[in-house]
Amino acid sequence: MRVLLVEDEERLASTLAMGLRAEGFVVSAATNGVDGLHEALHSHYDVIVLDIMLPGLSGYEVLRRLRGAKVWAPVIMLTAKDGEYDQTDAFDLGADDYLTKPFTFSILVARLRALIRRGAPERPVVLRAGTLALDPAQRTVARGEAAIALTAREFGVLEYLMRNKGAAVAKLDILTNVWDDHYDGPLNIVEVYIGYLRRKIDIPFGTNTIETLRGVGYRLVP
Numbered sequence: 322m323r324v325l326l327v328e329d330e331e332r333l334a335s336t337l338a339m340g341l342r343a344e345g346f347v348v349s350a351a352t353n354g355v356d357g358l359h360e361a362l363h364s365h366y367d368v369i370v371l372d373i374m375l376p377g378l379s380g381y382e383v384l385r386r387l388r389g390a391k392v393w394a395p396v397i398m399l400t401a402k403d404g405e406y407d408q409t410d411a412f413d414l415g416a417d418d419y420l421t422k423p424f425t426f427s428i429l430v431a432r433l434r435a436l437i438r439r440g441a442p443e444r445p446v447v448l449r450a451g452t453l454a455l456d457p458a459q460r461t462v463a464r465g466e467a468a469i470a471l472t473a474r475e476f477g478v479l480e481y482l483m484r485n486k487g488a489a490v491a492k493l494d495i496l497t498n499v500w501d502d503h504y505d506g507p508l509n510i511v512e513v514y515i516g517y518l519r520r521k522i523d524i525p526f527g528t529n530t531i532e533t534l535r536g537v538g539y540r541l542v543p
């Protein structure tokens with residue numbers, strides 16, 4: 322399994338590289354955004370570990386350009402604790418996971434293995450249901466000509482429903498596919514987000530795209 326590690330803190334980078342090699346990964350390392358982007362564009366990687374604060378190009382910019390170039394290798398972003406950036410920004414740009422520094426090595430390895438198992442998803446051009454269109458690559462949603470701004474989580478819920486359009490989807494399915502494994506809050510968070518979505522994609526347009534199936538969950542009307 323090939324891992325690209327883009328991290329400018331030398332000690333952290335060399336510790337991670339050494340540890341990952343000991344775990345059986347093939348590791349390439351870059352210490353700035355420009356080199357990291359070049360590596361990711363020109364070689365195949367099963368997963369990319371991408372620091373956000375990098376010299377040259379920020380991790381966000383590297384990720385944006387990678388997705389723009391249709392490189393879909395799973396990306397785990399390393400976020401600093403200072404809160405200048407957060408995971409929402411990372412997900413908005415198409416990251417697959419994130420870790421806040423400092424993190425323990427075993428958690429990084431577990432997350433990398435989970436991402437590799439999941440593989441680089443096929444990211445189709447545009448998902449459609451009636452006049453509703455969702456572009457997973459550009460992270461945009463529109464109803465007809467009207468662009469709709471969604472938060473990262475709302476986008477995740479809608480994307481999951483659209484990928485399963487016409488099918489009954491249980492709340493738990495949504496939760497396990499949209500929230501990360503570490504979420505241990507209540508299941509009705511899904512209802513809350515369905516409500517947010519309806520206020521953005523349906524109510525203003527007089528449509529009813531998300532049906533409630535009592536006792537089951539939801540169905541996106543195709």
Ligand code: CA
Nearest residue numbers: 329372374375
């Ligand atoms: Ca850094």
